[in-house]
Amino acid sequence: MEPGQALARLGHEEAEVAHDALVRAPVRRRGDGAALTQALARRYGDRITGHFTLPGCDGVYAPIPDDVPPALAAALRTRGIDRLYSHQAQAWAAARRGEHVAVVTPTASGKSLCYTLPVVAAAMTQRAKALYLFPTKALAQDQVAELLELNRAGELGVKAFTFDGDTPGDARQAIRLHGDIVVSNPDMLHQAMLPHHTKWAQFFENLQYVVIDEIHTYRGVFGSHVANVIRRLKRICAFYGANPQFIVCSATIGNPQAHAQALIEAPVTAICESGAPRGDRHVLLWNPPVVNPDLGLRASARSQSNRIARLAIKAGLKTLVFAQTRLMVEVLTKYLKDVFDSDPRKPARIRAYRGGYLPTERREVERSMRAGNVDGIVSTSALELGVDIGSLDVVILNGYPGSVAGTWQRFGRAGRRQQPSLGVLVANSQPLDQYVVRHPDFFADASPEHARIAPDQPLILFDHIRCAAFELPFIDGDRFGPIEPEVYLEALAETDVVHREGERWEWIADAYPANAVSLRSVADGNFVVVDRSGGRQTIIAEVDYSAAALTLYEGAIHMVQSTPYQVESLDWEGRKAYVTRTFVDYYTDSIDYTKLKVLERFDGSDAGHGNAHHGEVHVVRRVAGYKKIRYYTHENIGYGPVNLPDQELHTTAAWWQLPQAVLLAWFAGKQDALDGFLGAGYALHIVATVAVMADARDLCKAVGNGDGAWFATHDAGGRGQLRGGEGQALAVDEVQQFVPTVYLYDNFPGGVGLSEPLWTRSSELVSRAIELVERCDCRAGCPACVGPVLAGDEQRDGTTPKALARRVLGLFATSPSQLDADVPRALERGA
Numbered sequence: 001m002e003p004g005q006a007l008a009r010l011g012h013e014e015a016e017v018a019h020d021a022l023v024r025a026p027v028r029r030r031g032d033g034a035a036l037t038q039a040l041a042r043r044y045g046d047r048i049t050g051h052f053t054l055p056g057c058d059g060v061y062a063p064i065p066d067d068v069p070p071a072l073a074a075a076l077r078t079r080g081i082d083r084l085y086s087h088q089a090q091a092w093a094a095a096r097r098g099e100h101v102a103v104v105t106p107t108a109s110g111k112s113l114c115y116t117l118p119v120v121a122a123a124m125t126q127r128a129k130a131l132y133l134f135p136t137k138a139l140a141q142d143q144v145a146e147l148l149e150l151n152r153a154g155e156l157g158v159k160a161f162t163f164d165g166d167t168p169g170d171a172r173q174a175i176r177l178h179g180d181i182v183v184s185n186p187d188m189l190h191q192a193m194l195p196h197h198t199k200w201a202q203f204f205e206n207l208q209y210v211v212i213d214e215i216h217t218y219r220g221v222f223g224s225h226v227a228n229v230i231r232r233l234k235r236i237c238a239f240y241g242a243n244p245q246f247i248v249c250s251a252t253i254g255n256p257q258a259h260a261q262a263l264i265e266a267p268v269t270a271i272c273e274s275g276a277p278r279g280d281r282h283v284l285l286w287n288p289p290v291v292n293p294d295l296g297l298r299a300s301a302r303s304q305s306n307r308i309a310r311l312a313i314k315a316g317l318k319t320l321v322f323a324q325t326r327l328m329v330e331v332l333t334k335y336l337k338d339v340f341d342s343d344p345r346k347p348a349r350i351r352a353y354r355g356g357y358l359p360t361e362r363r364e365v366e367r368s369m370r371a372g373n374v375d376g377i378v379s380t381s382a383l384e385l386g387v388d389i390g391s392l393d394v395v396i397l398n399g400y401p402g403s404v405a406g407t408w409q410r411f412g413r414a415g416r417r418q419q420p421s422l423g424v425l426v427a428n429s430q431p432l433d434q435y436v437v438r439h440p441d442f443f444a445d446a447s448p449e450h451a452r453i454a455p456d457q458p459l460i461l462f463d464h465i466r467c468a469a470f471e472l473p474f475i476d477g478d479r480f481g482p483i484e485p486e487v488y489l490e491a492l493a494e495t496d497v498v499h500r501e502g503e504r505w506e507w508i509a510d511a512y513p514a515n516a517v518s519l520r521s522v523a524d525g526n527f528v529v530v531d532r533s534g535g536r537q538t539i540i541a542e543v544d545y546s547a548a549a550l551t552l553y554e555g556a557i558h559m560v561q562s563t564p565y566q567v568e569s570l571d572w573e574g575r576k577a578y579v580t581r582t583f584v585d586y587y588t589d590s591i592d593y594t595k596l597k598v599l600e601r602f603d604g605s606d607a608g609h610g611n612a613h614h615g616e617v618h619v620v621r622r623v624a625g626y627k628k629i630r631y632y633t634h635e636n637i638g639y640g641p642v643n644l645p646d647q648e649l650h651t652t653a654a655w656w657q658l659p660q661a662v663l664l665a666w667f668a669g670k671q672d673a674l675d676g677f678l679g680a681g682y683a684l685h686i687v688a689t690v691a692v693m694a695d696a697r698d699l700c701k702a703v704g705n706g707d708g709a710w711f712a713t714h715d716a717g718g719r720g721q722l723r724g725g726e727g728q729a730l731a732v733d734e735v736q737q738f739v740p741t742v743y744l745y746d747n748f749p750g751g752v753g754l755s756e757p758l759w760t761r762s763s764e765l766v767s768r769a770i771e772l773v774e775r776c777d778c779r780a781g782c783p784a785c786v787g788p789v790l791a792g793d794e795q796r797d798g799t800t801p802k803a804l805a806r807r808v809l810g811l812f813a814t815s816p817s818q819l820d821a822d823v824p825r826a827l828e829r830g831a
Contacts, residue, residue: 033393033414033422036315037282040308040424047304050285050440056418060275062089067096068117069124075154081113086275088113091247094269095209100246102215102260105274107251107412112146114271115211115247120150123158123180128208131244132183135217136382137164137359140183141366143213147181164188166359176200186218190229191514194471197236204240215250215263216405219451220698221748225519227263227455228464231481232471239472251409252448259451265481279418283411286426287437297782300634301428302328305398306335308424313340313349313376317393317422321378322410324399327551329354330559331587332398333378334631337562340376352561353379356529356541361561381406383413395423400433402689402698405448432686434785435772442690452753455481459750462488463517469498470513474505526575527552531565533581540565543577546647549623550590552577553642556626557588572645586628586637595620596702596743599650607762608812610658614759617745619649619702652751654758655743656684656812663740666811672804677703677740679786679805680812683769688744688758691765699754702743766812773806781805 041048061083064073076082084092087105091114094101103114115132122128134140140162147160160181163172165188175182176199184193193200210233212218218226237244246264250256257270286308288299305321312319313336321336323329333352340349351365351374368374372391377383381401392414401407407425415421425443427433436443455461465480465488474489489505492498497509527548529541541560543552548570551558556567558579564587565579601615628638667673685701746754758765776785780800787801 032420033282034420036312037422047286047289048284049287049437052283052444054281056279059277060086062086065092069121071154071156072120075150078153085110087271090271092117100266100268102256102268102270103249104256104272109274109276111249119209120158122208129203129206130181130209132211133186134213144183186226186229187519194232194236195514204237207237207242207244210244210246212248215248216253216451223453224455224457224460227453230264232468253405253451254448255450262453277418279415280420281415282422284424285437285440286424301398301426305396305426308396312394319376319394320392320413321396326354329378329380330562334562336376349375351377353383355382356543393421397425399428400436432689435686454753457750466513470507476503527577529577529579532578549644555640586630588626588628590623591625592621592623594702596704607656609662610812612656612759612762614654614756617653621647651746652755653743653745654755655741657739657741658811672799673740675801676804676808677742679801680808681742682787683772684742684765687765687768698747700745700747704741766809770809
């Protein structure tokens, strides 16, 4: 970006920040989400590309069923519940018939009562046991609190306990023996309960209900692991003579019944119509204003989210801002605190909530939110799930979450008490965001995504057959779900961990296999952040293994509740980062490179003048350095090096290539071909994400050479560059021995089935990508179609990144008519 253009953009954002800085004093509540919607539409109508109103509705009720135990019915009335919503009554009836049940209704529709009633009734009348599984500890804590309040209201005598990693050792035996309802998570079931099932014998013998909440989160690798954990649970229950009913709940997804049945591998009765009342819900799609029309540059989503949040809080509305990354949570929290928490003598009105905070801090923030003491919350997806955080009026999304289902789930956090609410989706410059806000009809009409799992993925399956063999011997003829496990057991026998004795396969190793299998990530072991300020060492946060390389390198600024700490040293093997309190006016952002190599081609087909493939690939990610970015102005003020181990991934991918003869005929040199493939990769990624309804973080793209060169998706100039083995830029010369390739790969070990449908729909994706590029109004390319372009690219005549990307996509198109009309048909002349 040229200096004048940078100043123009900077001036725009500074003007907005200066205007918003006037918003400082706390005020009385002056309206609701509807009033703020009208105010924003009047003042910023040019930024609003879509405005939808979901009308509120009255509740549909049913009386408390006659077969609910009288003491339980009395406890409900004591808590102000004298009737049920229709879906709660339907869930009760289905559970009483002995059916597996899936309840799929919006946020705050009373799903918890759908399983609480049958579970508590069975515990009271039959001394039955129940297991609750939640994906997060915060949800488990919420549920136990609800159960205890219901129990106290009617003196029901039902004992409910949390069993997770924070449960003291001396309490665990009491929970195993006396817990009627044990509230846990899949990780504890996998690593602590199933391997030690003999200690839980009394519990498993009487286990009648298994409740699994938020099943829409169990997708991809995590969901595939959890499906296998459920297979192991059912196997243990059968050993003890139990056959529990499953009651599962979910936010809205496209395939609720199919996903529930895939997860528990049994038919389910799906209840999808909510009887809960709902207030009007207003939704705005907000595209930041253009500050440089030639380059297609817009004001940042960060500045716009900050502005809307300030106006909402100033209007007295309880506001929740969702950010895509932990770093952005801290940056936005700082900006809001600078306005609303400038007086340290007063209680904090703005709080941050994200993974990595210590449990005590998260619980304290949750209590403050429930009590209504917080006016603004900035969070990652950690608050997307149904944690009780009190009544909210406004939800702001700083960037599209990557899925329609996730967007509605987050918007559903507001309006929990039937008042009008507002949800604002603020687009960033990423192509997917721009596609959504430029096509509001797509967002309005799109069905929620399908949740996908692949429990029979060989690597995942092998891990859990190993765990299952440790828990109980396999007998010839046994099945593991629908799988015959003999081939896996034979492989285990070759490594001397399983021994066949007649018809039995016995575990003989000393190893404890569940400890070596992580349900959520490729590698085990979170990093702890240790503050050494003031001569003492205090743990202030933790960071997932997968994020450590991007956030805890030496020199990084790591923020906790917007307080900056600088990383002085990182002990990679010991999983510790040592930090000190610092006072700087910048934050840091990592620079990373990716290298991708094809290991095996499964399938291939022609794609226009090129070809498309599907197969197995090896991906290596390297963090090479970091940028220092000044607050508010967001200018780069320096760089630093990073020296950390590479992150490796084996997965599956679809990819597109053009033969060298085609490249020689249609491109003047390497850089033209590379720019074309970069743009084509952007466009293909955006349409592929929409086509298979995948989370944008689950499906990654890379553009590289056939020899596995390093590739930086974004360099300092804004465009990608192909790198040599040590990072040097390749010379721009003839195309010989240069095979640029667009890869779309599953961002999980072994893949989870996203890439194969991309290969089978190759021609459709290419046509959609061509349409996306052609319909974009920019001249040379922009973040809405082929990615950001340099100022110099604007002046290129006929070889802009947009034109080159269009040419690459035309060469991949099935019909030659989709090629650029102004390019000589060198191929037809026999070149």
